[in-house]
Amino acid sequence: MTRADWIRLALIVGALALLEAACRYGYVSRDAVIPPTRMFEGAWRAVTSEETRADIWLTLQNVTLSLILSLIVGAAVGLLLHKATRLRRALDPLLASYYAVPTFVFYPLFIVLFGLNRWPLIAIGFLFAVVAVIINTLDGLARIPRAFVRTAAVMRLTRTQYALHIILPAAAPWFFTGAKFAVAYSFIGVIAGEFVVSGAGIGHAIAFAYNSFDNRMMYGLIVLLFVAVGSVNTFLSIWERRLYARRAGR
Amino acid sequence: MPAAQDADPLVTAERVERRATPATLDTALLLVGLVALWQVGTLALGREALPSPIATVSKLAGIMADEDFPRHAWETARAFLTALVISLVAGLFIGLALGAHRLSGEVAEPVLTALYSTPKITLYPVILLLFGLGISAKIAFGVIHGIIPVILFTMNAVRNIRVVYLRSARAMRLTLAQTAFTIIVPAALPEIVSGFRVGFALTLLGTLIGEMFASQRGIGYMLVKAMETGDTGTVTALALLLVVLATCASAALLALDRRLRRHALTS
Amino acid sequence: MSAEHLRLTGVTRIYPALEGHPAVHALGRIDLSLRQGEFFSVVGPSGCGKSTLLDVIAGLAKQTAGTILFEGKPVAGEVPDGIGVVFQEDASFPWLTVYDNAAFALRRAGVPDGEVRERVQHTLTFTGLMSFASAYPAQLSGGMRQRLCIARTLVMRPRLLLLDEPFGALDQQTRLLMGDELLKLWRETGATVLLITHSLDEAALLSDRIGVMSARPGVFIDLVETGWAHDRDSRIVSETAFGAVTARLWGALRDQSIKALAMAS
Numbered sequence: 052m053t054r055a056d057w058i059r060l061a062l063i064v065g066a067l068a069l070l071e072a073a074c075r076y077g078y079v080s081r082d083a084v085i086p087p088t089r090m091f092e093g094a095w096r097a098v099t100s101e102e103t104r105a106d107i108w109l110t111l112q113n114v115t116l117s118l119i120l121s122l123i124v125g126a127a128v129g130l131l132l133h134k135a136t137r138l139r140r141a142l143d144p145l146l147a148s149y150y151a152v153p154t155f156v157f158y159p160l161f162i163v164l165f166g167l168n169r170w171p172l173i174a175i176g177f178l179f180a181v182v183a184v185i186i187n188t189l190d191g192l193a194r195i196p197r198a199f200v201r202t203a204a205v206m207r208l209t210r211t212q213y214a215l216h217i218i219l220p221a222a223a224p225w226f227f228t229g230a231k232f233a234v235a236y237s238f239i240g241v242i243a244g245e246f247v248v249s250g251a252g253i254g255h256a257i258a259f260a261y262n263s264f265d266n267r268m269m270y271g272l273i274v275l276l277f278v279a280v281g282s283v284n285t286f287l288s289i290w291e292r293r294l295y296a297r298r299a300g301r
Numbered sequence: 302m303p304a305a306q307d308a309d310p311l312v313t314a315e316r317v318e319r320r321a322t323p324a325t326l327d328t329a330l331l332l333v334g335l336v337a338l339w340q341v342g343t344l345a346l347g348r349e350a351l352p353s354p355i356a357t358v359s360k361l362a363g364i365m366a367d368e369d370f371p372r373h374a375w376e377t378a379r380a381f382l383t384a385l386v387i388s389l390v391a392g393l394f395i396g397l398a399l400g401a402h403r404l405s406g407e408v409a410e411p412v413l414t415a416l417y418s419t420p421k422i423t424l425y426p427v428i429l430l431l432f433g434l435g436i437s438a439k440i441a442f443g444v445i446h447g448i449i450p451v452i453l454f455t456m457n458a459v460r461n462i463r464v465v466y467l468r469s470a471r472a473m474r475l476t477l478a479q480t481a482f483t484i485i486v487p488a489a490l491p492e493i494v495s496g497f498r499v500g501f502a503l504t505l506l507g508t509l510i511g512e513m514f515a516s517q518r519g520i521g522y523m524l525v526k527a528m529e530t531g532d533t534g535t536v537t538a539l540a541l542l543l544v545v546l547a548t549c550a551s552a553a554l555l556a557l558d559r560r561l562r563r564h565a566l567t568s
Numbered sequence: 569m570s571a572e573h574l575r576l577t578g579v580t581r582i583y584p585a586l587e588g589h590p591a592v593h594a595l596g597r598i599d600l601s602l603r604q605g606e607f608f609s610v611v612g613p614s615g616c617g618k619s620t621l622l623d624v625i626a627g628l629a630k631q632t633a634g635t636i637l638f639e640g641k642p643v644a645g646e647v648p649d650g651i652g653v654v655f656q657e658d659a660s661f662p663w664l665t666v667y668d669n670a671a672f673a674l675r676r677a678g679v680p681d682g683e684v685r686e687r688v689q690h691t692l693t694f695t696g697l698m699s700f701a702s703a704y705p706a707q708l709s710g711g712m713r714q715r716l717c718i719a720r721t722l723v724m725r726p727r728l729l730l731l732d733e734p735f736g737a738l739d740q741q742t743r744l745l746m747g748d749e750l751l752k753l754w755r756e757t758g759a760t761v762l763l764i765t766h767s768l769d770e771a772a773l774l775s776d777r778i779g780v781m782s783a784r785p786g787v788f789i790d791l792v793e794t795g796w797a798h799d800r801d802s803r804i805v806s807e808t809a810f811g812a813v814t815a816r817l818w819g820a821l822r823d824q825s826i827k828a829l830a831m832a833s
Contacts, residue, residue, distance in 0.1 A: 055407035062408065083430035141327035148551035151502035153509050156540035159528050163350040198659035204628055205653045206673040206724070216676065220663040235418035243422045247513070247528075254422070261426040273423050280419045297704040298662040 085266050093271020094278075103256060103272070110241060110252040113169050117176030117237040122230060124177075125184025132185065133192040149182045155243060162248070172249065176240030183232035191225025192218070224295050231287050238280055352537045361538035376519040380436050381508040384443025388504045389497055392448040396455025396496070400489075406456055417449050421507070425514055434515050442511030447504030454496025458489035491562045498554045505547060573760045574602040574625065574728060579634030580785075581620050593785040595620045597634065600779065600788065602728075602760055607751075609763045609771035611817060612781030613828035618764045619656075621786065622730050625762065626653050638728065652726025652759075654734045658713045660705040660720070667692065667701040670720050687723050694756065695719040695749070711742045715749070722753060729759045733766060743767070744802045747774050751801060768821070772813040773802060780820045783828040790820040 052060075067087045073079045074086035085093075097103040132139040154175065161171035199221060203213045245254025253276060260269035336354050343353040352360065364370055399406040424445065432438040466488055470480040512521025520539060527535035580596025595617035602608055612618050623629040625636060630645030638648055660669050670692055674684045692698040695715050705713050714734055721729065731750075735743045747770060754761050765771050771778045772794065780790040794813055796804060804810055 053407075055404060058404070059408045059412065063412075084427070137327060138331075141331040144328055144552060144555070145331070145548075147555055148548045150499075151505065151547040151551040152544050153506050153547070155510070156524065156536065156543060159531075159533060159536050160351060163346065163533070196657060196659065198655045198657040199661075201628055201653070201655060202659045204647050205626060205651065205721075206676060207647055207649070208676055212676050216672070217661070220661070223663070231418075235420075239420040239422065242420045243510075246422055246425070247525075257423055257426060261429070266430075269426055273427065276423050277419055281415050284415060284418050298706055 082266070085270055089267055090270040090274050093267035093269070094274045095271070097256075097268060097271045097275055106252050106256045107275075109169075110245065110254070113172050113241045113252065114176065114234075114237045116169075117173045117180060117241055118233055120173070120177050121180035121184050121233045121237065125181045125229065125233065126188050126226065128181070129185045129188025129192065133189055139189070146182060146186055154178045154240075155247070158244060158247065167248075172241045172244040172252070175244045176237040179236040179240035180233040183236055184226075184229040187225050187229030187232065188222065191222030191229075194225065195221045224291075224298065227291055227294070231284070231291070234283060234287065235280070242276070350533060352534050356534070357537045357541050360534045361542055364535065364538055365542075373519055373523055376436075376516070377508065377512060377521065380439040380512070380519065381443060381505060383436075384440045384447060384508050385501065385504045387440070387444050388447030388451055388500050391444075392451025392496070392500060393455055393493065395448075396452040396493075397459060399452065400456040400459025403460075406460065410453075410456070413449055413453055417453065421445055422510065425510070428511075429515055432515075436516070438515035439508055439511035439519070439521075442515070443504045443508035446507030447500040450503060451496045451500040454499065455489070455493050458492035458496070459485065461492070462488045491558065494554075494558050494561055498551070498558060501554060502547065502551060505550075509543070571604045572601055573604040573606070573639065574600070574762075575635075575637045576600040576625070577635045577637075579624060579631045579636060581617070581624055581629065582632045595624065595786050596632075597787060602762065605758050605760055607754055607761045607763070607774060607776045609765055609775040609778045610781060611765060611768055611771045611778060611821065612786055613783050613821065613825040614766070615828055615832060616781045616784050616824070617786035618781060619732055621781075622653070622732050622762070622764055625728075626651050626730055628653075650727040652721035652724055652729045654714070654717050654721050654729070654731045656733045656736050658705070658710070658717065658737075660713050660716050662705050665702050665704055666697055666708070666716055669705065669716055670697075670723050672720065673724050687725075691719050691723045694753070695722070711738050711746065714738070714746070718750075718753070722757060725757070727759055729754075729757075729761045731761070731763045733764055735770070736766075743770065744773075748801045750774065755798065768814050768817045769805070772810055772817060773805060778813075778817060780817060781824075783824045783831060789824070790816070792816055 070079075070084070071086045071088060074081065074084060074089075132142065157178070158171060158175060161174045165171050165174065195218060199217055200213075203217055208216070242252070242254040245252035246258050249255045253272060257269055257272045257276075260266075260272060339351075339354050343351045348356070399409050425442065428438055428441045428445070432441050462485060466484050467480070470484050475483070509521040509524075512519040513525040516522045520543070524536065524539050527533075527539065576598050578596075579598040581594050582596075583592040583594055585591040598621065610618050610621065620629065624631045625638075625643065627643045627645060627647040636643040639650065641648065661672065664672065667688060670688045671684050674687060679687075689698065692701060695718065697712070697715060697719055700708060700712065705716060708716065714737075718731075718734065735746050738746065750761075750763075751774060763771070763774060775794055776796065777794065778792040779788045780792065781787065782789045792813060795809075
């Protein structure tokens with residue numbers, strides 16, 4: 052733990068304590084925000100509730116499906132675009148503007164296409180995540196030094212050997228970065244969808260709690276969500292650091 | 302290890318694109334192809350599910366000509382521009398401060414990165430509770446989405462200013478103000494503008510989503526009402542409007558970004 | 569009299585015209601004959617086509633006209649067996665250790681493990697990298713990384729070794745020492761070496777023969793025999809003949825360099 056880490060921990064604990072005091076002594080409206088202790092209580096209640104666990108499980112399934120699809124399709128499209136230079140150049144400005152477009156507007160279209168089940172949610176998560184994977188895969192492939200290509204030629208490697216033993220490990224760190232975004236965006240896409248229209252999942256549970264004025268459950272679920280996503284992101288960052296530390300600057 | 306925002310898809314896409322020469326004609330062709338694909342989709346899924354491109358354009362023209370529309374558009378614009386100004390200005394200053402003061406930056410960065418990658422949509426109920434229904438909630442939605450990338454990018458920009466520039470400034474005996482305005486800002490500007498680009502896009506997103514939940518007015522509200530009543534014609538028309546606006550604005554900012562980066566040494 | 573190892577006859581390379589760019593006559597016409605085991609350097613002004621020459625000999629690029637015979641067999645756009653290339657840029661794979669880097673090509677070629685181990689250990693020891701075998705390239709200095717690239721190439725036992733300004737990024741002292749190492753490796757392997765360098769000292773120091781190239785399109789305008797002993801090292805800088813060689817090189821090269829500079833601006 053560095054000095055910065057300690058300071059950060061102290062600040063977070065301090066902020067929570069401040070919020071706790073502000074809530075308990077009435078500085079903040081009880082209708083709006085509840086004390087952190089009650090939030091954690093709500094989180095505990097949520098985790099121990101069967102219904103909520105089912106919701107959480109459902110969301111996780113949807114997120115995982117979206118993630119896997121976006122990784123596979125994203126990597127494949129990235130590889131294809133890397134080869135198809137003309138198509139890639141035509142597509143570049145559109146890719147760069149992709150995340151400016153509110154993709155959730157396609158949600159009703161997906162409901163028509165897939166029905167009122169999990170697939171519109173997965174589709175939104177997929178749409179959100181796949182482009183991040185494509186862009187980062189393209190970036191990684193573009194960064195492969197020309198010296199590697201020529202070295203492979205001099206070593207007289209077959210195309211498969213070149214792809215498997217040079218392209219893959221060389222571009223892997225960038226693909227990993229794309230994967231990190233895919234995780235975050237899959238969560239965002241799926242849960243946002245659950246918010247708007249859905250009968251199940253964490254997003255829906257939060258919306259339901261909000262509409263039922265059940266603040267404790269609502270905040271509890273939000274806390275759970277942040278902890279879950281935060282943990283996944285931290286785990287991915289640590290894993291990434293361990294994987295690529297020895298490459299130091301790739 | 303590069304910071305998270307270095308890999309932000311919007312910025313990475315530009316970096317990939319910048320290496321290639323612009324192929325505007327090809328892109329135009331691609332757009333035509335996409336519209337053709339759309340038409341095929343209409344034929345496949347039916348006019349009820351997916352209105353045709355022509356029907357959508359005419360519907361949009363009808364919506365925009367309607368007397369209610371300017372009110373909605375202005376509502377959205379008002380909320381968005383306010384949120385944008387807050388995101389960019391506050392984000393810039395906070396980012397500059399965190400970039401200049403090493404320790405603060407180090408303390409804040411993981412928190413900001415974590416917030417950046419978590420679904421902020423889950424904070425919407427909290428925002429609604431805090432701000433109530435209305436324009437302030439929408440602005441708040443927009444700000445919580447847009448301010449974080451601006452802070453992160455600006456912070457990174459200041460931190461990454463090449464030390465040799467600062468040493469040159471000392472060697473030239475510049476004052477703090479001169480150093481700031483003639484060296485730090487120009488050196489950090491390209492990356493700050495990238496942050497603005499991302500901030501712009503996300504603020505728009507946040508404002509729109511805010512309107513879907515927190516308002517009886519605005520384009521987001523029109524959208525959600527159309528979605529609820531199954532009015533696919535309106536949904537598609539508004540979606541087209543948003544896509545075109547967002548893409549044009551993004552392209553304009555991208556052109557600005559590229560012009561600025563032309564003078565930058567590193568890519 | 570050593571056998572002829574490499575022969576170029578009438579070789580030219582012209583890059584075809586592209587969108588907005590006219591065709592570029594990069595190289596030629598080149599006529600060259602290398603003896604087996606010879607150490608040959610190529611010097612020339614920037615942009616004269618030295619690297620193109622290397623590409624064409626290695627089969628990395630196809631010549632527009634002319635024949636290249638390596639060990640009697642023609643080379644045209646495909647890398648033949650028995651050629652090794654060390655590039656200007658660091659081509660070491662950052663995700664592999666020094667040992668795995670060196671073993672890479674052998675493993676891909678299906679060489680059995682025992683032989684791989686023996687050859688890699690021998691080459692790493694010979695290039696002074698054995699104690700860094702489990703380190704990663706990111707942990708090595710620039711000079712050592714180039715040494716790794718050389719070791720990786722040598723492990724394949726090339727009969728013709730092409731080097732494209734391999735010491736370009738290094739400081740002068742390191743360059744001199746690396747030059748000594750290169751001579752050592754050359755003697756041990758008996759390979760024919762073609763070194764491209766912009767350093768006249770380096771060429772004069774290391775080579776049996778030096779080809780001076782003109783500005784673009786590059787052709788050989790002088791071939792200088794140095795007559796050094798086979799077991800030479802960097803100490804020959806002190807011999808008077810050394811000064812004569814560099815003087816002759818610069819005499820031939822000076823005008824070409826001025827011309828190249830004018831072309832570039």
